[in-house]
Amino acid sequence: MIILKKPVNSDETTSCFCCDKSILINSAKLMDGLYCCNNCFEKRKDIIFRRRTSKINLFLVEEQLKKLEAKSKAKLISPDEDVEY
Structure with missing residues (x-):
């Protein structure tokens, strides 16, 4: 069985895991598998x-x-x- 990943649309948004700010998925940083905004990522890295x-x-x-x-x-x-x- 082949599972295809859904292509990520550049306009899709998600919430930062740390501060709950709305961010574009393409600009989000992954930290431990969770999306974070650049500010939160820089504070915690x-x-x-x-x-x-x-x-x-x-x-x-x-x-x-x-x-x-x-x-x-x-x-x-x-x-x-x-x-x-």
């Missing part, structure tokens, strides 16, 4: 969540985060921590 990282790589990520936090480019948060954007 530097945040690294622990729950997305395997335990094997966690030590390496924490070392990289220490360097990034020293440069004020990233913030490590836990999945249950409230985050203000």
